[in-house]
Amino acid sequence: MLNLLKRIPKPSTWWQKIKRTMDISAPLVWFFILNVVLIWVKTFVNYHMNFNLGAEGSTQQFLLFFNPIPTAIILLSIALYFRGSVSYWIAILFNFIQSLWLFANILYYREFSDFLSMGILGSGSSTGNNLSKSIAAIIHWSDYMIFIDIIILALLVIFKQLTIDKKGVQKRFAMLTTALGIVLMFVGYGIASTNRSGLLTRSFDNNYIVKYLGLNEYAVFNGIQTYNQTESRKHAKPADLEKIKQFVSKQKLPDDVQYYGTQKGKNVFVIHLESFQQFLIDYKVEGREVTPNLNKFYHDQKTLSFDNFYHQVGQGKTSDAEMMQENSLYGLSTGSAMVKYGTNNTFESMPAILSQRGYTTAAFHGDVATFWNRDNTYKSFGYNYFFSKAYYPNASKPNFNVGYGMKDKIFLRDSMEYVEQLPQPFYAKLITVTNHYPYDLDKENIDFPATKTGDKTVDGYVQTAHYLDQAFGELMNYLKKAGLYDNSMFVLYGDHYGISENHQPAIAQLLGKDKVSNYDLAQFQKVPFMIHANGLKGGVNHTYGGEIDMLPTLLDLLGVPDDNMTMFGKDMLSPKNDGIVPFRDGDWITPKYIKYNNQYFNTENGQQLTLQSDDDLKKTAEKVQSHVDKVLDYSDSVITGDLLRFDKSRSDFHAIDKKDYSYKKSDGLSALQRAQKTNPSSALAKNKSKSTLDLYKTDAPELAPSSSDENSDASSSSK
Structure with a gap:
């Protein structure tokens, strides 16, 4: 056992190997790839852990696996247009922005089973107020794990544990990388549209947009919707209604x-x-x-x-x-x-x-x-x-x-x-x-x-x-x-x-x-x-x-x-x-x-x-x-x-x-309970708080007692 433990490389050895690989050539490119992978992993993991997207079939499962990648490439590729330490900080910044959006939606979804909209973010609505009041009750310590990689990457840059690529990459390479992200996004949209026609025109559930296109794409789609609504609302006037x-x-x-x-x-x-x-x-x-x-x-x-x-x-x-x-x-x-x-x-x-x-x-x-x-x-x-x-x-x-x-x-x-x-x-x-x-x-x-x-x-x-x-x-x-x-x-x-x-x-x-x-x-x-x-x-x-x-x-x-x-x-x-x-x-x-x-x-x-x-x-x-x-x-x-x-x-x-x-x-159950006292006019209150549900007869096979249940009931009654 001791021999096995001795053979396991120390973390410092792992890091030296990774660092050496990144230093061989184009360290900025490797840093970009690392951030893309990190964004993809935490988004994909949280899709399954914190959202109920209901992906069914191989196509939907593939899209769920695939859809974090295109926008991660597009946003993080912005760092490739810069040189020196600035490019690294820009990559970390866009990692943080995407992680913050993911983090906020995890909390909001946990409370409201829906995704944040630009209208809710900008309106100070009741949902936003309710969320802020109850945030301490709904947040889990594990939610902060989303930001661990960002903290580590930032510390590595601050303490110069990464080789900073002062030359950067050619702008042609940066443009091709951005274009790759855009192409992949359209590929994903094409597959999604084939599986779900009218996805954006009917847009009947935010879960569908996220499941098929991705959380970041949903933000863009919702932003366009909100902008169009705001513009039409902005130009409306009382005279329009009067007519x-x-x-x-x-x-x-x-x-x-x-x-x-x-x-x-x-x-x-x-x-x-x-x-x-x-x-x-x-x-x-x-x-x-x-x-x-x-x-x-x-x-x-x-x-x-x-x-x-x-x-x-x-x-x-x-x-x-x-x-x-x-x-x-x-x-x-x-x-x-x-x-x-x-x-x-x-x-x-x-x-x-x-x-x-x-x-x-x-x-x-x-x-x-x-x-x-x-x-x-x-x-x-x-x-x-x-x-x-x-x-x-x-x-x-x-x-x-x-x-x-x-x-x-x-x-x-x-x-x-x-x-x-x-x-x-x-x-x-x-x-x-x-x-x-x-x-x-x-x-x-x-x-x-x-x-x-x-x-x-x-x-x-x-x-x-x-x-x-x-x-x-x-x-x-x-x-x-x-x-x-x-x-x-x-x-x-x-x-x-x-x-x-x-x-x-x-x-x-x-x-x-x-x-x-x-x-x-x-x-x-x-x-x-x-x-x-x-x-x-x-x-x-x-x-x-x-x-x-x-x-x-x-x-x-x-x-x-x-x-x-x-x-x-x-x-x-x-x-x-x-x-x-x-x-x-x-x-x-x-x-x-x-x-x-x-x-x-x-x-x-x-x-x-x-x-x-x-x-x-x-x-x-x-x-x-x-x-x-x-x-x-x-x-x-x-x-x-x-x-x-x-x-x-x-x-x-x-x-x-x-x-x-x-x-x-x-809240709904509490309101019903209060209503039985403040306004005792319900069928339940008029029946002296005795439920009438036993009068409901259905032949739904799912609700029929099984033979084991019947035997259990008989046994209980005999006692």
């Missing part, structure tokens, strides 16, 4: 007296039906209804069901649907408004409106809080609570999740633990995810036949839709037993299409056609919109509308005045509704004509028309197109210019302060 408010006021429709205020004071459940299209209602496969529970709900005489209701999303997909549903503002033409503007903009949202009228507002989502920037946007919307994946112990179990979050049956059941604690009246939005592309579900949860179009993506769609329907049925049964059904209004809506136009042969088979036209594809954009409540005069309503119209329609039923609100939708219950439905790309639908993919059709019979052969169409199209272009442009201006910050016209509404909101699990 838009004048336009909106002229579009305001009279309320329907038989509906206005009929649901005032009731709880509101908004159930987000992921990727759920209207054609699924009453649709059968092999003689079986795909959605028997939703069909029954749709045809209930206490349900207002709209059969000409369309999704209007763009690249933001689900986030666009939420923006319209909560604010009656369109999503953007590119990217997601919630991601780009949700953190810092001022909104007049449904949660804020209702919370200022005595409602408790809460959103429920069985995925990470950062997805679509919900953790920040929901504060801007005024949600009191946001119950995301961190609140659900079952979410940590792999087989309890599928695709984009918890399976619906488990998610809805587990959400009721928090719903029963919400002071009433409340506004609760439940976002389901199982019926999401690519429509995969484990065999244990499939009890419905797939369609047989031959398109693997399409054929599983009815199976996940059936699963969602079962989950919805279980939820309704529980709410009736728990006493939350009778005094609630239920709002169900599909957020966007489930089957894209890329599957036209399969769509034709589903619709029983030989092939589909653009008219058929336009009709295929219908999604459900249902409103149900005791005492509500229901039936199938044929008014044409879309997601932009949800907010004014719901405010009508709840008896909330909206005269001074900046909304681009129209009350679908108003007898004066003209039924114009704009799409995000500028196409549109009216009760008389359709423009879709640059073709025109008669809405009633699907006959294709041309502007040249139909004078009435030409006249109508010019008028409708002018209106559609204007509302889209005005809506974009409201968001990109953050124009609602100038709104002083509403005495019944005040802008929310984001500092008042925290979605940390500990």
Whole structure:
């Protein structure tokens, strides 16, 4: 053993060998390479230790391994343009800058499960304040290890333990090194784009940007986003909003007296039906209804069901649907408004409106809080609570999740633990995810036949839709037993299409056609919109509308005045509704004509028309197109210019302060606990603090007790 120890070279011997290697030729180049390697190692290690990026498959794992390298080369290569000790200090400086950015994001991610944005760094926001207050609690001594190499390198230079390259390198070499970094960055972006289309244009989660491109690249991307937002916001002025408010006021429709205020004071459940299209209602496969529970709900005489209701999303997909549903503002033409503007903009949202009228507002989502920037946007919307994946112990179990979050049956059941604690009246939005592309579900949860179009993506769609329907049925049964059904209004809506136009042969088979036209594809954009409540005069309503119209329609039923609100939708219950439905790309639908993919059709019979052969169409199209272009442009201006910050016209509404909101699990649970005493109106409080969760019945196989559990229970009871 002693002989072995004697053979091990001393650290000083190691260092002498390394130093000798670096001194042979171009010591600055070796120092540059050493810094690149150090940056790469600590970034890659911390990707795995401190971030939850969810890299899956060989391509994503490779990108995670590769993406720290290009920007490290680009930034550190700046040192190669200098000579002498200055070049060494510049290399150390850029090592420190990248390490400091990594260090700051580790702390921020540990607290908020998201990455720092330039908007947060520059705004002194509530998240920044909360982080500074709790930094002592979240920091670990090991976090400082990120800076150890920098300290060592600095000491080596100070005490002249490195040979300083006084000549430096040729500028040509320095330029080629910088160019290498740039080329590698584009190579990484090319691979990332192939694996994840629309990565930068849709930008739905900061985790994706970091996973695919890198932490430094994310900083650049976010910086550009922030700059564009700042510029558009900087040039906006109150007169811009005034012009838009004048336009909106002229579009305001009279309320329907038989509906206005009929649901005032009731709880509101908004159930987000992921990727759920209207054609699924009453649709059968092999003689079986795909959605028997939703069909029954749709045809209930206490349900207002709209059969000409369309999704209007763009690249933001689900986030666009939420923006319209909560604010009656369109999503953007590119990217997601919630991601780009949700953190810092001022909104007049449904949660804020209702919370200022005595409602408790809460959103429920069985995925990470950062997805679509919900953790920040929901504060801007005024949600009191946001119950995301961190609140659900079952979410940590792999087989309890599928695709984009918890399976619906488990998610809805587990959400009721928090719903029963919400002071009433409340506004609760439940976002389901199982019926999401690519429509995969484990065999244990499939009890419905797939369609047989031959398109693997399409054929599983009815199976996940059936699963969602079962989950919805279980939820309704529980709410009736728990006493939350009778005094609630239920709002169900599909957020966007489930089957894209890329599957036209399969769509034709589903619709029983030989092939589909653009008219058929336009009709295929219908999604459900249902409103149900005791005492509500229901039936199938044929008014044409879309997601932009949800907010004014719901405010009508709840008896909330909206005269001074900046909304681009129209009350679908108003007898004066003209039924114009704009799409995000500028196409549109009216009760008389359709423009879709640059073709025109008669809405009633699907006959294709041309502007040249139909004078009435030409006249109508010019008028409708002018209106559609204007509302889209005005809506974009409201968001990109953050124009609602100038709104002083509403005495019944005040802008929310984001500092008042925290979605940390500990804060949320504490707030619920306090509410049971300060406002004991929750279902739990009214039931004398006895939970009703035992009334929730689900056939989710994941929640079924195993035989060993049953034996254990039997054994315990016998004792």
